[in-house]
Amino acid sequence: MVQVRMEANILGANELLARKNRAVFAGRGMLVVNLMSSPGSGKTTLLEKTIDHLQGQITLGVIEGDLYTDQDARRIEEKGVQVVQINTEGACHLDAGMISKAYENLSDREMDLLFIENVGNLVCPAEFDLGEDFKAVVMSVAEGNDKPLKYPLIFREAKVILLNKMDLLPYTDFSLERFGHDLEQINPTAPVFKVSGRTGEGMAEWIEWLLGEVKGKRAENIKAF
Ligand code: MG
Numbered sequence: 710m711v712q713v714r715m716e717a718n719i720l721g722a723n724e725l726l727a728r729k730n731r732a733v734f735a736g737r738g739m740l741v742v743n744l745m746s747s748p749g750s751g752k753t754t755l756l757e758k759t760i761d762h763l764q765g766q767i768t769l770g771v772i773e774g775d776l777y778t779d780q781d782a783r784r785i786e787e788k789g790v791q792v793v794q795i796n797t798e799g800a801c802h803l804d805a806g807m808i809s810k811a812y813e814n815l816s817d818r819e820m821d822l823l824f825i826e827n828v829g830n831l832v833c834p835a836e837f838d839l840g841e842d843f844k845a846v847v848m849s850v851a852e853g854n855d856k857p858l859k860y861p862l863i864f865r866e867a868k869v870i871l872l873n874k875m876d877l878l879p880y881t882d883f884s885l886e887r888f889g890h891d892l893e894q895i896n897p898t899a900p901v902f903k904v905s906g907r908t909g910e911g912m913a914e915w916i917e918w919l920l921g922e923v924k925g926k927r928a929e930n931i932k933a934f
């Protein structure tokens with residue numbers, strides 16, 4: 710009983726901090742994307758490729774969530790993009806308090822687009838609002854078809870779904886038809902982009918959609934002030 714109530718309080722406190730984050734981000738007219746996936750989906754490689762396409766067009770920042778290492782943050786830093794690393798020391802998700810602290814540590818807090826790479830985990834990251842505009846889920850064809858039905862919450866919460874490692878499709882049993890059918894039940898409205906962070910396949914469509922979201926956010930902000 711006690712444990713249940715404590716968990717509710719933690720989520721309640723997170724809700725308040727997430728709301729604060731959202732107000733800060735909205736005031737700056739920046740789009741904030743919470744990128745989630747299981748470990749090994751190719752999230753960081755996809756983020757690197759996305760950054761390559763966006764650099765020179767818009768300004769960017771990245772908050773990297775990881776259990777213990779800063780390997781992913783170093784890869785982003787090599788692109789010349791500002792990045793703050795959060796090490797959760799074993800915690801399997803990011804929360805809104807971690808994001809507000811990390812955001813304060815970015816060198817330039819004005820930007821068009823802030824990416825948050827969540828800890829690789831298909832379960833609890835979906836339950837914690839960080840104050841983002843939307844959640845994006847990355848899943849690779851190498852993970853198998855069972856993931857959407859096994860982890861419906863994360864797929865339901867996503868505004869956009871990226872099916873990654875499409876270059877590996879011929880070497881797997883992955884069925885695009887079944888994937889489409891399963892998403893039809895869980896999240897029929899989210900656009901699905903079939904991409905490969907390795908080969909760059911499908912990136913143009915994803916980037917075009919994402920830039921549309923950035924522009925939409927900016928327009929919203931102009932209207933509000
Ligand atoms: Mg990563």
Ligand code: ZN
Binds near residue numbers: 800801802833834
């Ligand atoms: Zn967790």
